[in-house]
Amino acid sequence: MEDMILYDRLQFAFTITFHYIFPQLTMGLSLLIVYFKWKYLKTQTEKYNKAAKFLMKIFAVNFTMGVVTGIPMEFQFGTNWAKFSELTGNIIGQTLAMEGLFSFFLESSFLALFIFGEKLMGQKLHFLTGFLVFLGSWASGLLILATNAWMQHPVGYEILENGKFVLNHFGELFSNPWLIPAFLHNQMASLVTSSFLIISIGAFYILSKKNIEYGKLFLKTGIVFGLTSSFLVAFPTGDWNAKNVAKYQPASFAAMEGIFETEHGGAEIVLVGQPNMLEKKLDNKLSIPNVLSILTYQSWNKQIPGMDQFTEDELPTNIPGLYYSYHIMVGLGTIFIGLMVLAAFLWWRKKLFEYRPLLWALMFAVPFPFIANLTGWYVAELGRQPYLVYGLLKTVDGISPTVSSGNSLFTLLGFVGLYILLGLLFLLLVGKIINEGPTKKH
Numbered sequence: 515m516e517d518m519i520l521y522d523r524l525q526f527a528f529t530i531t532f533h534y535i536f537p538q539l540t541m542g543l544s545l546l547i548v549y550f551k552w553k554y555l556k557t558q559t560e561k562y563n564k565a566a567k568f569l570m571k572i573f574a575v576n577f578t579m580g581v582v583t584g585i586p587m588e589f590q591f592g593t594n595w596a597k598f599s600e601l602t603g604n605i606i607g608q609t610l611a612m613e614g615l616f617s618f619f620l621e622s623s624f625l626a627l628f629i630f631g632e633k634l635m636g637q638k639l640h641f642l643t644g645f646l647v648f649l650g651s652w653a654s655g656l657l658i659l660a661t662n663a664w665m666q667h668p669v670g671y672e673i674l675e676n677g678k679f680v681l682n683h684f685g686e687l688f689s690n691p692w693l694i695p696a697f698l699h700n701q702m703a704s705l706v707t708s709s710f711l712i713i714s715i716g717a718f719y720i721l722s723k724k725n726i727e728y729g730k731l732f733l734k735t736g737i738v739f740g741l742t743s744s745f746l747v748a749f750p751t752g753d754w755n756a757k758n759v760a761k762y763q764p765a766s767f768a769a770m771e772g773i774f775e776t777e778h779g780g781a782e783i784v785l786v787g788q789p790n791m792l793e794k795k796l797d798n799k800l801s802i803p804n805v806l807s808i809l810t811y812q813s814w815n816k817q818i819p820g821m822d823q824f825t826e827d828e829l830p831t832n833i834p835g836l837y838y839s840y841h842i843m844v845g846l847g848t849i850f851i852g853l854m855v856l857a858a859f860l861w862w863r864k865k866l867f868e869y870r871p872l873l874w875a876l877m878f879a880v881p882f883p884f885i886a887n888l889t890g891w892y893v894a895e896l897g898r899q900p901y902l903v904y905g906l907l908k909t910v911d912g913i914s915p916t917v918s919s920g921n922s923l924f925t926l927l928g929f930v931g932l933y934i935l936l937g938l939l940f941l942l943l944v945g946k947i948i949n950e951g952p953t954k955k956h
Contacts, residue, residue, distance in 0.1 A: 534891060537580050554637070594917055610658075663696055666692050670686030692758055702746040705739060705740075706740060717733060717876040720867055721877065744847065765829050774795050774796065780808075850883065
Protein backbone atom coordinates (compact mmCIF):
# COMPACT_ATOMS: atom_id res chain seq x y z
CA MET A 515 0.00 0.00 0.00
CA GLU A 516 2.79 2.45 0.87
CA ASP A 517 4.54 1.73 -2.45
CA MET A 518 1.27 2.24 -4.30
CA ILE A 519 0.67 5.62 -2.66
CA LEU A 520 4.29 6.66 -3.26
CA TYR A 521 4.30 5.80 -6.98
CA ASP A 522 0.84 7.28 -7.59
CA ARG A 523 1.91 10.52 -5.94
CA LEU A 524 5.27 10.56 -7.72
CA GLN A 525 3.59 10.03 -11.09
CA PHE A 526 1.10 12.84 -10.56
CA ALA A 527 3.79 15.11 -9.10
CA PHE A 528 6.05 14.53 -12.10
CA THR A 529 3.35 14.98 -14.73
CA ILE A 530 1.90 18.12 -13.14
CA THR A 531 5.37 19.60 -12.61
CA PHE A 532 6.23 19.14 -16.27
CA HIS A 533 2.79 20.28 -17.41
CA TYR A 534 2.79 23.48 -15.36
CA ILE A 535 5.94 24.69 -17.10
CA PHE A 536 3.67 25.60 -20.02
CA PRO A 537 0.45 27.15 -18.60
CA GLN A 538 2.44 29.53 -16.40
CA LEU A 539 4.00 30.94 -19.56
CA THR A 540 0.85 31.05 -21.71
CA MET A 541 -1.17 32.96 -19.10
CA GLY A 542 1.41 35.71 -18.78
CA LEU A 543 2.41 35.73 -22.44
CA SER A 544 -1.20 36.20 -23.58
CA LEU A 545 -1.37 39.53 -21.71
CA LEU A 546 1.88 40.74 -23.30
CA ILE A 547 0.58 39.80 -26.76
CA VAL A 548 -2.59 41.81 -26.14
CA TYR A 549 -0.46 44.73 -24.94
CA PHE A 550 1.72 44.75 -28.08
CA LYS A 551 -1.30 44.46 -30.37
CA TRP A 552 -3.01 47.32 -28.53
CA LYS A 553 0.13 49.44 -28.91
CA TYR A 554 0.06 48.75 -32.65
CA LEU A 555 -3.58 49.85 -32.96
CA LYS A 556 -2.80 52.99 -30.98
CA THR A 557 0.43 54.03 -32.74
CA GLN A 558 0.32 52.17 -36.08
CA THR A 559 4.00 51.33 -35.49
CA GLU A 560 4.67 48.04 -37.24
CA LYS A 561 7.25 46.77 -34.75
CA TYR A 562 4.51 46.32 -32.13
CA ASN A 563 2.45 44.19 -34.51
CA LYS A 564 5.47 42.06 -35.40
CA ALA A 565 6.31 41.69 -31.70
CA ALA A 566 2.76 40.45 -30.98
CA LYS A 567 2.87 37.91 -33.83
CA PHE A 568 6.36 36.78 -32.83
CA LEU A 569 5.28 36.11 -29.24
CA MET A 570 2.16 34.32 -30.49
CA LYS A 571 4.40 31.81 -32.27
CA ILE A 572 6.06 30.99 -28.95
CA PHE A 573 2.62 30.95 -27.32
CA ALA A 574 1.33 28.45 -29.91
CA VAL A 575 4.18 25.99 -29.34
CA ASN A 576 3.82 26.41 -25.60
CA PHE A 577 0.03 25.96 -25.74
CA THR A 578 0.38 22.77 -27.78
CA MET A 579 2.82 21.32 -25.26
CA GLY A 580 0.45 22.26 -22.45
CA VAL A 581 -2.40 20.38 -24.11
CA VAL A 582 -0.28 17.30 -24.82
CA THR A 583 0.97 17.11 -21.21
CA GLY A 584 -2.34 18.09 -19.64
CA ILE A 585 -4.46 15.28 -21.09
CA PRO A 586 -2.59 12.44 -19.25
CA MET A 587 -3.24 14.24 -15.96
CA GLU A 588 -6.98 14.12 -16.59
CA PHE A 589 -6.77 10.38 -17.22
CA GLN A 590 -4.92 9.86 -13.94
CA PHE A 591 -8.06 10.91 -12.07
CA GLY A 592 -9.68 7.76 -13.44
CA THR A 593 -6.70 5.44 -13.22
CA ASN A 594 -4.52 6.19 -10.18
CA TRP A 595 -7.08 8.26 -8.24
CA ALA A 596 -10.38 6.54 -9.05
CA LYS A 597 -11.67 6.56 -5.47
CA PHE A 598 -11.00 10.27 -5.15
CA SER A 599 -12.84 10.89 -8.44
CA GLU A 600 -15.74 8.70 -7.33
CA LEU A 601 -16.16 10.54 -4.03
CA THR A 602 -15.54 14.13 -5.17
CA GLY A 603 -16.36 14.03 -8.89
CA ASN A 604 -19.75 15.67 -8.36
CA ILE A 605 -17.88 18.81 -7.28
CA ILE A 606 -14.48 18.96 -8.96
CA GLY A 607 -15.86 17.49 -12.18
CA GLN A 608 -17.91 20.65 -12.76
CA THR A 609 -15.02 23.12 -12.76
CA LEU A 610 -12.72 20.74 -14.66
CA ALA A 611 -15.40 20.21 -17.33
CA MET A 612 -15.97 23.96 -17.61
CA GLU A 613 -12.25 24.49 -18.07
CA GLY A 614 -12.16 21.96 -20.90
CA LEU A 615 -15.40 22.95 -22.62
CA PHE A 616 -15.21 26.74 -22.35
CA SER A 617 -11.69 27.98 -21.65
CA PHE A 618 -9.76 25.46 -23.75
CA PHE A 619 -11.99 25.83 -26.81
CA LEU A 620 -12.06 29.62 -26.48
CA GLU A 621 -8.27 29.70 -26.27
CA SER A 622 -7.57 27.20 -29.05
CA SER A 623 -10.19 28.52 -31.53
CA PHE A 624 -9.10 32.14 -31.37
CA LEU A 625 -5.43 31.20 -31.30
CA ALA A 626 -5.86 29.79 -34.81
CA LEU A 627 -7.71 32.93 -35.92
CA PHE A 628 -4.98 35.18 -34.52
CA ILE A 629 -2.22 33.25 -36.30
CA PHE A 630 -3.93 32.85 -39.69
CA GLY A 631 -6.70 35.44 -39.90
CA GLU A 632 -5.07 38.87 -39.71
CA LYS A 633 -5.51 39.84 -43.38
CA LEU A 634 -9.01 38.41 -43.56
CA MET A 635 -10.36 40.06 -40.40
CA GLY A 636 -8.59 43.40 -40.24
CA GLN A 637 -6.62 44.79 -37.32
CA LYS A 638 -9.42 45.46 -34.83
CA LEU A 639 -10.87 41.97 -35.10
CA HIS A 640 -7.33 40.60 -35.02
CA PHE A 641 -6.84 42.40 -31.70
CA LEU A 642 -10.15 40.93 -30.48
CA THR A 643 -8.99 37.39 -31.23
CA GLY A 644 -5.82 38.03 -29.23
CA PHE A 645 -7.88 39.40 -26.35
CA LEU A 646 -10.12 36.31 -26.40
CA VAL A 647 -7.04 34.07 -26.28
CA PHE A 648 -5.95 36.02 -23.21
CA LEU A 649 -9.45 35.72 -21.71
CA GLY A 650 -9.51 31.97 -22.32
CA SER A 651 -6.11 31.40 -20.77
CA TRP A 652 -6.95 33.39 -17.63
CA ALA A 653 -10.40 31.78 -17.35
CA SER A 654 -8.66 28.40 -17.54
CA GLY A 655 -6.45 29.40 -14.63
CA LEU A 656 -9.46 30.56 -12.62
CA LEU A 657 -11.37 27.30 -13.12
CA ILE A 658 -8.40 25.08 -12.31
CA LEU A 659 -7.68 27.13 -9.20
CA ALA A 660 -11.36 26.98 -8.21
CA THR A 661 -10.96 23.20 -8.19
CA ASN A 662 -7.76 23.39 -6.16
CA ALA A 663 -9.22 26.00 -3.80
CA TRP A 664 -12.08 23.64 -2.95
CA MET A 665 -9.55 20.90 -2.16
CA GLN A 666 -7.60 23.32 0.04
CA HIS A 667 -10.64 24.84 1.75
CA PRO A 668 -13.84 22.88 0.98
CA VAL A 669 -17.03 24.95 0.92
CA GLY A 670 -20.68 24.52 -0.10
CA TYR A 671 -20.64 20.73 0.14
CA GLU A 672 -22.59 17.92 1.74
CA ILE A 673 -21.36 14.37 2.40
CA LEU A 674 -23.92 11.65 1.62
CA GLU A 675 -24.28 8.39 3.52
CA ASN A 676 -22.21 6.58 0.88
CA GLY A 677 -19.31 9.01 1.48
CA LYS A 678 -19.76 10.97 -1.76
CA PHE A 679 -19.43 14.75 -1.77
CA VAL A 680 -22.18 16.77 -3.45
CA LEU A 681 -22.35 20.51 -4.02
CA ASN A 682 -25.16 22.40 -2.34
CA HIS A 683 -24.24 25.88 -3.57
CA PHE A 684 -22.50 26.23 -6.94
CA GLY A 685 -21.74 29.91 -6.30
CA GLU A 686 -19.66 29.04 -3.24
CA LEU A 687 -17.04 27.45 -5.49
CA PHE A 688 -16.28 30.94 -6.81
CA SER A 689 -16.82 32.85 -3.56
CA ASN A 690 -14.43 30.52 -1.73
CA PRO A 691 -12.13 32.78 0.35
CA TRP A 692 -9.17 30.68 -0.80
CA LEU A 693 -9.78 31.27 -4.52
CA ILE A 694 -9.22 34.96 -5.34
CA PRO A 695 -5.92 35.34 -3.40
CA ALA A 696 -4.60 32.12 -4.99
CA PHE A 697 -5.76 33.18 -8.48
CA LEU A 698 -4.27 36.67 -8.33
CA HIS A 699 -1.00 35.36 -6.88
CA ASN A 700 -0.80 32.69 -9.56
CA GLN A 701 -1.50 35.12 -12.41
CA MET A 702 1.07 37.62 -11.21
CA ALA A 703 3.62 34.82 -10.86
CA SER A 704 2.81 33.76 -14.44
CA LEU A 705 3.38 37.33 -15.60
CA VAL A 706 6.78 37.30 -13.88
CA THR A 707 7.69 34.19 -15.91
CA SER A 708 6.61 35.67 -19.25
CA SER A 709 8.26 39.02 -18.46
CA PHE A 710 11.55 37.31 -17.71
CA LEU A 711 11.24 35.35 -20.95
CA ILE A 712 10.94 38.43 -23.16
CA ILE A 713 13.63 40.18 -21.10
CA SER A 714 15.90 37.21 -21.76
CA ILE A 715 15.10 37.32 -25.49
CA GLY A 716 15.79 41.07 -25.54
CA ALA A 717 19.11 40.65 -23.73
CA PHE A 718 20.07 37.88 -26.17
CA TYR A 719 19.36 40.08 -29.18
CA ILE A 720 21.39 42.98 -27.82
CA LEU A 721 24.33 40.80 -26.74
CA SER A 722 24.38 39.00 -30.11
CA LYS A 723 23.96 42.34 -31.95
CA LYS A 724 20.98 41.28 -34.03
CA ASN A 725 17.37 42.49 -33.97
CA ILE A 726 18.60 45.36 -31.78
CA GLU A 727 15.36 47.33 -32.14
CA TYR A 728 13.29 44.40 -30.87
CA GLY A 729 15.87 43.60 -28.22
CA LYS A 730 15.40 47.05 -26.71
CA LEU A 731 11.61 46.82 -27.06
CA PHE A 732 11.44 43.46 -25.29
CA LEU A 733 13.79 44.60 -22.54
CA LYS A 734 11.87 47.80 -21.81
CA THR A 735 8.46 46.14 -21.92
CA GLY A 736 9.60 43.14 -19.91
CA ILE A 737 11.11 45.34 -17.19
CA VAL A 738 7.88 47.34 -16.80
CA PHE A 739 5.72 44.23 -16.54
CA GLY A 740 8.35 42.29 -14.59
CA LEU A 741 8.92 45.01 -12.01
CA THR A 742 5.18 45.47 -11.47
CA SER A 743 4.35 41.76 -11.25
CA SER A 744 7.36 40.96 -9.03
CA PHE A 745 6.11 43.42 -6.43
CA LEU A 746 2.49 42.25 -6.77
CA VAL A 747 3.51 38.62 -6.27
CA ALA A 748 4.96 39.57 -2.90
CA PHE A 749 2.36 42.11 -1.84
CA PRO A 750 -0.58 42.08 -1.66
CA THR A 751 -1.19 38.68 -3.30
CA GLY A 752 1.55 36.66 -1.56
CA ASP A 753 0.79 38.27 1.78
CA TRP A 754 -2.92 37.52 1.31
CA ASN A 755 -2.18 33.86 0.53
CA ALA A 756 0.05 33.45 3.57
CA LYS A 757 -2.65 34.89 5.82
CA ASN A 758 -5.14 32.43 4.34
CA VAL A 759 -2.82 29.53 5.15
CA ALA A 760 -2.39 30.83 8.72
CA LYS A 761 -6.17 31.08 9.10
CA TYR A 762 -7.37 27.87 7.42
CA GLN A 763 -4.32 25.55 7.58
CA PRO A 764 -2.40 26.63 10.72
CA ALA A 765 -0.39 23.39 10.92
CA SER A 766 0.84 23.91 7.37
CA PHE A 767 1.70 27.54 8.14
CA ALA A 768 3.82 26.47 11.11
CA ALA A 769 5.63 23.88 8.97
CA MET A 770 6.37 26.14 6.03
CA GLU A 771 7.66 28.88 8.34
CA GLY A 772 9.73 26.39 10.37
CA ILE A 773 8.00 27.07 13.72
CA PHE A 774 8.64 23.90 15.72
CA GLU A 775 7.80 25.39 19.11
CA THR A 776 5.17 28.01 19.87
CA GLU A 777 6.79 31.33 20.70
CA HIS A 778 5.20 33.50 23.37
CA GLY A 779 5.33 37.23 22.84
CA GLY A 780 5.51 37.19 19.06
CA ALA A 781 6.85 34.88 16.34
CA GLU A 782 10.16 35.36 14.56
CA ILE A 783 10.58 35.09 10.81
CA VAL A 784 13.22 32.58 9.69
CA LEU A 785 15.54 33.69 6.90
CA VAL A 786 17.87 30.68 6.91
CA GLY A 787 17.75 27.33 8.67
CA GLN A 788 17.56 23.59 8.11
CA PRO A 789 14.76 21.49 9.64
CA ASN A 790 16.09 18.88 12.08
CA MET A 791 13.25 16.38 12.31
CA LEU A 792 14.95 14.24 14.97
CA GLU A 793 15.39 17.05 17.46
CA LYS A 794 12.34 19.05 16.27
CA LYS A 795 14.23 22.29 15.64
CA LEU A 796 15.93 24.38 12.98
CA ASP A 797 19.69 24.05 12.67
CA ASN A 798 21.87 27.07 11.83
CA LYS A 799 18.91 29.39 12.20
CA LEU A 800 19.05 33.03 11.17
CA SER A 801 15.86 34.89 12.10
CA ILE A 802 14.37 38.27 12.95
CA PRO A 803 12.26 38.45 16.14
CA ASN A 804 8.52 39.25 16.00
CA VAL A 805 8.44 40.01 12.26
CA LEU A 806 6.21 37.04 11.37
CA SER A 807 3.58 38.18 13.88
CA ILE A 808 3.68 41.69 12.40
CA LEU A 809 3.36 40.45 8.81
CA THR A 810 0.61 37.95 9.59
CA TYR A 811 -1.50 39.75 12.18
CA GLN A 812 -0.07 43.31 12.29
CA SER A 813 0.65 42.73 15.97
CA TRP A 814 4.08 42.69 17.63
CA ASN A 815 3.14 40.17 20.34
CA LYS A 816 0.60 37.97 18.52
CA GLN A 817 1.25 34.29 19.22
CA ILE A 818 1.43 31.93 16.23
CA PRO A 819 0.93 28.24 17.03
CA GLY A 820 3.96 26.08 16.33
CA MET A 821 4.04 22.46 15.28
CA ASP A 822 4.08 21.40 18.93
CA GLN A 823 0.42 22.46 19.12
CA PHE A 824 -0.73 19.85 16.60
CA THR A 825 -0.92 16.06 16.57
CA GLU A 826 1.22 14.03 14.19
CA ASP A 827 -1.83 13.34 12.00
CA GLU A 828 -2.54 17.06 11.61
CA LEU A 829 0.97 17.99 10.47
CA PRO A 830 2.07 17.86 6.80
CA THR A 831 3.69 14.57 5.90
CA ASN A 832 6.79 16.15 4.33
CA ILE A 833 7.78 19.06 6.55
CA PRO A 834 11.32 19.57 5.11
CA GLY A 835 9.95 19.53 1.55
CA LEU A 836 7.30 22.09 2.44
CA TYR A 837 9.75 24.29 4.34
CA TYR A 838 12.41 24.31 1.61
CA SER A 839 9.87 24.83 -1.20
CA TYR A 840 8.42 27.84 0.58
CA HIS A 841 11.80 29.42 1.28
CA ILE A 842 13.05 28.81 -2.28
CA MET A 843 9.92 30.49 -3.63
CA VAL A 844 10.24 33.48 -1.30
CA GLY A 845 14.00 33.76 -1.81
CA LEU A 846 13.71 33.75 -5.61
CA GLY A 847 10.85 36.24 -5.46
CA THR A 848 13.04 38.60 -3.47
CA ILE A 849 15.86 38.22 -6.00
CA PHE A 850 13.44 39.00 -8.85
CA ILE A 851 12.43 42.26 -7.19
CA GLY A 852 16.07 43.24 -6.71
CA LEU A 853 16.99 42.35 -10.28
CA MET A 854 14.06 44.29 -11.73
CA VAL A 855 14.77 47.34 -9.57
CA LEU A 856 18.41 47.32 -10.71
CA ALA A 857 17.41 46.93 -14.37
CA ALA A 858 14.84 49.72 -14.09
CA PHE A 859 17.42 51.99 -12.44
CA LEU A 860 19.98 51.41 -15.21
CA TRP A 861 17.29 51.96 -17.84
CA TRP A 862 16.37 55.26 -16.17
CA ARG A 863 20.07 56.21 -16.19
CA LYS A 864 20.22 55.22 -19.90
CA LYS A 865 22.93 52.62 -19.20
CA LEU A 866 20.94 49.39 -19.43
CA PHE A 867 21.69 48.47 -23.04
CA GLU A 868 25.44 48.95 -22.59
CA TYR A 869 25.84 47.27 -19.21
CA ARG A 870 26.75 43.77 -20.37
CA PRO A 871 27.09 42.03 -16.97
CA LEU A 872 23.44 42.76 -16.20
CA LEU A 873 22.37 41.76 -19.72
CA TRP A 874 24.07 38.40 -19.26
CA ALA A 875 22.40 38.00 -15.87
CA LEU A 876 18.98 38.84 -17.32
CA MET A 877 19.47 36.42 -20.20
CA PHE A 878 20.35 33.50 -17.93
CA ALA A 879 17.72 34.35 -15.30
CA VAL A 880 14.89 32.94 -17.40
CA PRO A 881 14.68 29.45 -15.74
CA PHE A 882 14.30 30.81 -12.21
CA PRO A 883 10.72 32.15 -12.42
CA PHE A 884 9.70 28.67 -13.61
CA ILE A 885 11.38 27.21 -10.53
CA ALA A 886 9.71 29.76 -8.26
CA ASN A 887 6.29 28.97 -9.74
CA LEU A 888 6.78 25.24 -9.35
CA THR A 889 7.97 25.49 -5.75
CA GLY A 890 4.94 27.68 -5.09
CA TRP A 891 2.71 24.85 -6.26
CA TYR A 892 4.68 22.43 -4.09
CA VAL A 893 3.96 24.64 -1.09
CA ALA A 894 0.22 24.45 -1.80
CA GLU A 895 0.19 20.70 -2.41
CA LEU A 896 2.63 19.60 0.29
CA GLY A 897 0.88 21.87 2.77
CA ARG A 898 -2.43 20.10 2.16
CA GLN A 899 -1.05 16.62 2.86
CA PRO A 900 -1.96 14.16 4.29
CA TYR A 901 -5.30 15.20 2.77
CA LEU A 902 -6.63 15.33 -0.77
CA VAL A 903 -9.58 17.37 0.48
CA TYR A 904 -8.25 19.26 3.48
CA GLY A 905 -9.55 17.89 6.76
CA LEU A 906 -12.05 15.56 5.06
CA LEU A 907 -10.49 13.02 2.67
CA LYS A 908 -7.02 11.61 3.21
CA THR A 909 -4.69 10.79 0.35
CA VAL A 910 -4.58 7.12 1.32
CA ASP A 911 -8.36 6.93 0.83
CA GLY A 912 -8.31 8.38 -2.68
CA ILE A 913 -6.11 5.95 -4.61
CA SER A 914 -7.32 3.27 -7.01
CA PRO A 915 -7.27 -0.11 -5.24
CA THR A 916 -7.04 -2.07 -8.50
CA VAL A 917 -3.95 -0.34 -9.95
CA SER A 918 -0.78 -1.98 -8.68
CA SER A 919 2.37 -0.18 -7.61
CA GLY A 920 4.22 -1.92 -10.45
CA ASN A 921 1.86 -0.46 -13.04
CA SER A 922 2.25 3.00 -11.55
CA LEU A 923 6.05 2.74 -11.54
CA PHE A 924 6.15 1.40 -15.10
CA THR A 925 3.98 4.21 -16.48
CA LEU A 926 5.93 6.77 -14.43
CA LEU A 927 9.15 5.68 -16.14
CA GLY A 928 7.35 5.88 -19.49
CA PHE A 929 6.25 9.44 -18.76
CA VAL A 930 9.80 10.43 -17.77
CA GLY A 931 11.25 9.15 -21.05
CA LEU A 932 8.52 10.64 -23.22
CA TYR A 933 8.56 14.02 -21.49
CA ILE A 934 12.33 14.32 -21.81
CA LEU A 935 11.88 13.99 -25.57
CA LEU A 936 9.00 16.47 -25.58
CA GLY A 937 11.06 18.92 -23.52
CA LEU A 938 13.96 18.75 -25.96
CA LEU A 939 11.58 19.23 -28.89
CA PHE A 940 10.03 22.26 -27.17
CA LEU A 941 13.44 23.85 -26.57
CA LEU A 942 14.46 23.27 -30.20
CA LEU A 943 11.25 24.78 -31.60
CA VAL A 944 11.26 27.83 -29.33
CA GLY A 945 15.00 28.29 -29.88
CA LYS A 946 14.41 28.26 -33.64
CA ILE A 947 11.66 30.89 -33.36
CA ILE A 948 13.84 33.14 -31.19
CA ASN A 949 16.85 32.74 -33.47
CA GLU A 950 14.78 33.67 -36.55
CA GLY A 951 13.45 36.74 -34.75
CA PRO A 952 10.37 38.94 -35.22
CA THR A 953 11.51 40.19 -38.64
CA LYS A 954 11.37 36.81 -40.40
CA LYS A 955 8.97 36.91 -43.35
CA HIS A 956 6.70 34.00 -44.25
